[in-house]
Structures are given as structure tokens and as C-alpha cells.
Amino acid sequence: MEEVKLLGSWASPFSHRVVCALKLKGVSYEYIQEDTRNKSPQLLHYNPVHKKIPILVHGGKPICESLVILEYIEETWPQIPLLPKDPHERALARFWIQYSAAGKAFGSFFTSPEGEDREKAVKEALEALKILEEQGLGDKKFFGGETINMVDIAFAWLTYWFECAEEIVGLKLLEPNSLPKLHAWVQNLKQVPVIKENLPDYQNLTIHMKNAWHKFQSNQHGHAH
Structure with missing residues (x-):
């Protein structure tokens, strides 16, 4: 299983979305708490465009924007679907x-x-x-x-x-x-x-x-x- 990391912030509703989706799917991941006022080099490296959390890193590859991340989670771990079949x-x-x-x-x-x-x-x-x-x-x-x-x-x-x-x-x-x-x-x-x-x-x-x-x-x- 490739390593899954989530860069997020405790107060962010967008991070909360990603946490919920990962937990519903039973995906184990490492959570990295970011200080959004003092962004880490890791955050800037993974999201050079918007420089924002949340960022999902799967097998070393970053995915940004919470709704895009949700779609990625749905496609990568299709068990327990979060979108209808029809x-x-x-x-x-x-x-x-x-x-x-x-x-x-x-x-x-x-x-x-x-x-x-x-x-x-x-x-x-x-x-x-x-x-x-x-x-x-x-x-x-x-x-x-x-x-x-x-x-x-x-x-x-x-x-x-x-x-x-x-x-x-x-x-x-x-x-x-x-x-x-x-x-x-x-x-x-x-x-x-x-x-x-x-x-x-x-x-x-x-x-x-x-x-x-x-x-x-x-x-x-x-x-x-």
C-alpha cells in the first residue's frame, strides 16, 4: 500500500471533508498539522499554485483542493462508494x-x-x-x-x-x-x-x-x- 499523507489544519472545514472521506473508506494515513500563517516548505512544495491546505499526498504525489481530493479518494478506493452508481x-x-x-x-x-x-x-x-x-x-x-x-x-x-x-x-x-x-x-x-x-x-x-x-x-x- 502506497503511503498516504494529509497536510491539513484542525480548524479547516476543507481538511475535515478529506478526513471524513478517508475514514469512511478505511484508508490509513498520516496527518500533518500545518500552521496556515507560517506555511511549511513541504506545503509550498506540494501546492505551489494556491499554497493552501488540504493536500493529499499519495505515493509521493500531491492532490490539492478538497473537492478534487474527494473525487480522487472515490476513484482510488472504490470500496464504500461516496457517489451513486447511477x-x-x-x-x-x-x-x-x-x-x-x-x-x-x-x-x-x-x-x-x-x-x-x-x-x-x-x-x-x-x-x-x-x-x-x-x-x-x-x-x-x-x-x-x-x-x-x-x-x-x-x-x-x-x-x-x-x-x-x-x-x-x-x-x-x-x-x-x-x-x-x-x-x-x-x-x-x-x-x-x-x-x-x-x-x-x-x-x-x-x-x-x-x-x-x-x-x-x-x-x-x-x-x-
């Missing part, structure tokens, strides 16, 4: 995975300054979540039906990182009265062992994200003058 179903799953990649609308309420900008961002985030609930999830327990698949993994950050963002900004968007199915999905997903056991400590994550938020807000104010 080509149309698989294309649909990929469509929603792409929707998660266009996720600026989901998180813009966190990065936008207070006032009109934030109101607009909140509206956009709610619209994006509503589309995901009505068109993507529908009446299923998970995007994968009774069990989770790659779409659930792609959106797993909504369970935890999104909650943290809501708490920091002081807004609640993903609520049972406005998004009942998606809210239920979040609760169900949190109970899936592979998701639950690999989530970062909530308090530490809140501190980490709060620092990032304050930094972002002060930059915004700096540009405003």
Missing part, C-alpha cells in the same frame, strides 16, 4: 457538490460589514440555503438518502463552522422554523460517528473564528476611510 444520480450529486463550491453566498454574512451590506448578505445566504433545502435535500434524511455521501461531506461545514459564524455575528439563519429539513439534516449529520468524532473543539474553533472575524472587520474599516 450516472444521472451521480451527475446530480456532482451538481450539488459544485453548488457547495460556489458557497460565497452562504458565508458572506460572516465577512460583510454591518448595515446594508450585511442585510443583503443575510438575504443571499438564506436564499442559497432555501434552494439547497428544497431542490437538493428534499425529504431525504441525508443527501445520500439513508446514509451520507459526498454531498453531505461537502456541506458538513454547515453543521459546525456555520453555527460558529452565526454565534460570532449574532445572527441565527439555519433555524427549524425557516429551514426545517436542513435543520433536521444538521442534527442528523452531527450524530454520524465519522463527522462527530473528527470535529474540532467548538470553543477553540469559536476563538479561532472570532479572531479571524475581528481581523476581517478591522481590514474592512481600514478600506472604508
Whole structure:
């Protein structure tokens, strides 16, 4: 078996995606914690284009970008499939995975300054979540039906990182009265062992994200003058 390494960061939802996929497939790997503010020569060597984590290194060859890594994991270790067998179903799953990649609308309420900008961002985030609930999830327990698949993994950050963002900004968007199915999905997903056991400590994550938020807000104010 060729050596598998994952360069990631504990607070990154993108690293979390890759960890979940590897664990679901039963692939053993070495995890290397990266400091994203002080990037290692190894990180820069393996991802000279974006200089970002996560990076999966399989047999000495790097694969970058979390969604690309998920596809690679699916093709390399086909046991316990994370995509449907049926080509149309698989294309649909990929469509929603792409929707998660266009996720600026989901998180813009966190990065936008207070006032009109934030109101607009909140509206956009709610619209994006509503589309995901009505068109993507529908009446299923998970995007994968009774069990989770790659779409659930792609959106797993909504369970935890999104909650943290809501708490920091002081807004609640993903609520049972406005998004009942998606809210239920979040609760169900949190109970899936592979998701639950690999989530970062909530308090530490809140501190980490709060620092990032304050930094972002002060930059915004700096540009405003």
C-alpha cells in the first residue's frame, strides 16, 4: 500500500471533508498539522499554485483542493462508494457538490460589514440555503438518502463552522422554523460517528473564528476611510 499523507489544519472545514472521506473508506494515513500563517516548505512544495491546505499526498504525489481530493479518494478506493452508481444520480450529486463550491453566498454574512451590506448578505445566504433545502435535500434524511455521501461531506461545514459564524455575528439563519429539513439534516449529520468524532473543539474553533472575524472587520474599516 502506497503511503498516504494529509497536510491539513484542525480548524479547516476543507481538511475535515478529506478526513471524513478517508475514514469512511478505511484508508490509513498520516496527518500533518500545518500552521496556515507560517506555511511549511513541504506545503509550498506540494501546492505551489494556491499554497493552501488540504493536500493529499499519495505515493509521493500531491492532490490539492478538497473537492478534487474527494473525487480522487472515490476513484482510488472504490470500496464504500461516496457517489451513486447511477450516472444521472451521480451527475446530480456532482451538481450539488459544485453548488457547495460556489458557497460565497452562504458565508458572506460572516465577512460583510454591518448595515446594508450585511442585510443583503443575510438575504443571499438564506436564499442559497432555501434552494439547497428544497431542490437538493428534499425529504431525504441525508443527501445520500439513508446514509451520507459526498454531498453531505461537502456541506458538513454547515453543521459546525456555520453555527460558529452565526454565534460570532449574532445572527441565527439555519433555524427549524425557516429551514426545517436542513435543520433536521444538521442534527442528523452531527450524530454520524465519522463527522462527530473528527470535529474540532467548538470553543477553540469559536476563538479561532472570532479572531479571524475581528481581523476581517478591522481590514474592512481600514478600506472604508
